[in-house]
Amino acid sequence: MKEIVSLKEVKKTFKNKNAVDSVSFSIKKGEIVAILGPNGAGKTTTILMMLGLLEPTSGKVQLFGHNPKEKEIREKIGAMLQEVSVIDRLKVSEVIQLFRSYYPKPMDYDELVSLTGFTPDELKKRADKLSGGQTRRLGFALALAGDQDLLFFDEPTVGMDIQSRKLFWQTVRTLKERGKTIVFTTHYLQEADDIAERIILFHQGKIVADGTPVDIKSKLSKQYVSFIPSEEMSIDELENFPSVEKVYKENGRVYVITNETDLVLSLLFEKKYKITQIKVEEGRLDEAFEQLTVNVKEAI
């Protein structure tokens, strides 16, 4: 597969602060990648450098093997950034047409409107009079206007209602099926878990994890068995079971943290505890996220 994005030892320093610190990764054609991390982790700075809108302090960013600032490369990339500024007094339909005219092979107008869910009434509205969620949707339409191969979405669903959010991710899936390469950031971890094939997790300017959502969850967060105990059950002895790391009770449910859920289950049955509503759960992405970002902080 072809490498479309490449960052080598990229650093960005603002005054004395390393916003992005020696970051290297590459993204191949057709991948859908989520860049995650807490506030200030360096996600937006990294995206701006990939777009050629910020110059790295050191290191090299390449898109399609070239400098992202080159005109031919710019035509291949679409971006939806956190701030969308629209031209005053133009209607939504006019702004969309204007953006289409910038590109050699724009996306078909009707298709663009349908993919981004604009109604005929919305298309007639003045672009500077849209609601926050509609403005995000317009940003999405403008990012797709050139039918570009590589798409960047920085916190795309902020301010969108549930329906717009659903449509947005459906469209992203359609774009992926058409072979587009997609890079996005989000603070909604469930979105990354559902959509991304790969997550690059940033913390304090560095990459602390890079893998599929399943990889990240299985390697880093704990699995657990949980159940509702009978009233007389004492949970202390569960701590002595092999492989058990921690046992705690929350809202009437007992949680047994372990990396061997099958073993814990068989012991629970063997000892004939009176327990009900048993669940086995793999760790959640938010737990992995927390674990990774806290650990680094502690290590410093």
Ligand SMILES: Nc1ncnc2c1ncn2[C@@H]1O[C@H](COP(=O)(O)OP(=O)(O)OP(=O)(O)O)[C@@H](O)[C@H]1O
């Ligand atoms: N233009 C700038 N001047 C000075 N510092 C900056 C500038 N842009 C970003 N920073 C700092 O660099 C660090 C990384 O910021 P960045 O916006 O990339 O983080 P982020 O991961 O996108 O955060 P968020 O989730 O809050 O959007 C932060 O400490 C931020 O304050």
